[in-house]
Amino acid sequence: MGHSGLTWGLLFLTPEGRKWWGSESSHNLRIKIVFVAIVVFLFSSILFLTASPWCINLFLAIYVCLVLHHAIAQTQGLTFAYSFENRVPQTEMQNIEFVHRIQKYCYKVLTGLVCFYALDGILDFGFLKGFTAKIIYFMVGVIAASIIIASNIWLRGRQTNKIIYLLRNFCIPLGIFSGFAFVGIRVLHSIEYILVYRKMISFSDHSALFTRSQVAILSIALYLLMTFGWFVIFFESGVLRNDYEFATGKPWWFSLLAGQTVTRAMLHFYLDRNIFQMRNPVSRRFWSPLLLGKDFEFGAQCEKKGVS
Numbered sequence: 001m002g003h004s005g006l007t008w009g010l011l012f013l014t015p016e017g018r019k020w021w022g023s024e025s026s027h028n029l030r031i032k033i034v035f036v037a038i039v040v041f042l043f044s045s046i047l048f049l050t051a052s053p054w055c056i057n058l059f060l061a062i063y064v065c066l067v068l069h070h071a072i073a074q075t076q077g078l079t080f081a082y083s084f085e086n087r088v089p090q091t092e093m094q095n096i097e098f099v100h101r102i103q104k105y106c107y108k109v110l111t112g113l114v115c116f117y118a119l120d121g122i123l124d125f126g127f128l129k130g131f132t133a134k135i136i137y138f139m140v141g142v143i144a145a146s147i148i149i150a151s152n153i154w155l156r157g158r159q160t161n162k163i164i165y166l167l168r169n170f171c172i173p174l175g176i177f178s179g180f181a182f183v184g185i186r187v188l189h190s191i192e193y194i195l196v197y198r199k200m201i202s203f204s205d206h207s208a209l210f211t212r213s214q215v216a217i218l219s220i221a222l223y224l225l226m227t228f229g230w231f232v233i234f235f236e237s238g239v240l241r242n243d244y245e246f247a248t249g250k251p252w253w254f255s256l257l258a259g260q261t262v263t264r265a266m267l268h269f270y271l272d273r274n275i276f277q278m279r280n281p282v283s284r285r286f287w288s289p290l291l292l293g294k295d296f297e298f299g300a301q302c303e304k305k306g307v308s
Contacts (some may be wrong), residue, residue, distance in 0.1 A: 040263045041263040043261065061119045072107060072172075137173065138174075171188075200287075
């Protein structure tokens with residue numbers, strides 16, 4: 001949704017983001033971003049202009065898989081990051097790494113389920129139409145989501161707020177019975193991103209270029225601008241009504257608007273992957289103080305396997 005515009009807010013409305021973007025270590029990333037933007041925009045625009053409905057459906061299926069993967073990856077990343085919200089004794093690091101390995105496999109299972117669901121539904125393969133297949137899908141998802149919660153309880157005890165947060169993972173198995181569960185994943189993801197963005201802005205150093213109130217106003221403007229593009233393409237045109245042939249027979253400007261919407265989303269996924277990859281020492285140096293406060297030290301513990 002429109003929260004993808006806030007990624008650019010992190011980059012250019014905070015001193016930390018501008019330093020990271022302008023650093024020598026981000027030189028290759030800047031080149032890749034331009035290349036990805038041009039390629040994705042041209043490819044998706046031409047596809048919507050010329051391709052058959054089946055090709056467009058395949059493209060949209062891949063796009064939906066990436067969207068859901070991105071949402072689940074954010075949940076996984078925050079789950080891991082907040083294992084370090086208090087300073088962690090070195091003796092506990094081994095337990096954290098063990099739990100994170102288990103949870104990574106579970107999140108891979110959940111990601112695989114939603115991608116299979118999206119491909120099966122959009123391309124109309126019909127694998128998940130039978131009751132038995134739905135029950136198997138549901139049980140696999142429930143087991144994976146339950147293991148994530150159980151391992152967290154084993155690690156930290158009964159932290160009610162963390163358990164409530166992790167209950168969102170049950171939306172994935174529930175999605176086999178109602179598509180609203182997947183809409184719920186998207187909505188929760190957007191709300192969560194806005195809250196994380198707000199927290200990062202509050203930890204930012206606002207001594208340069210923009211005041212905090214100016215950042216808030218510009219962030220709202222970015223959000224509304226990006227939301228409008230998403231609304232025009234995907235809401236009014238039919239994706240939420242499961243009408244995946246909405247892109248056929250539209251004027252040329254529709255293809256360009258669809259191309260920029262897909263390009264913006266892809267850049268959002270790619271940038272977030274680089275911003276929040278805490279195993280990268282450069283990303284950690286610039287961004288971890290905005291996630292957990294300037295007096296928090298991720299230190300070398302993230303260079304191992306604790307946070308990805």
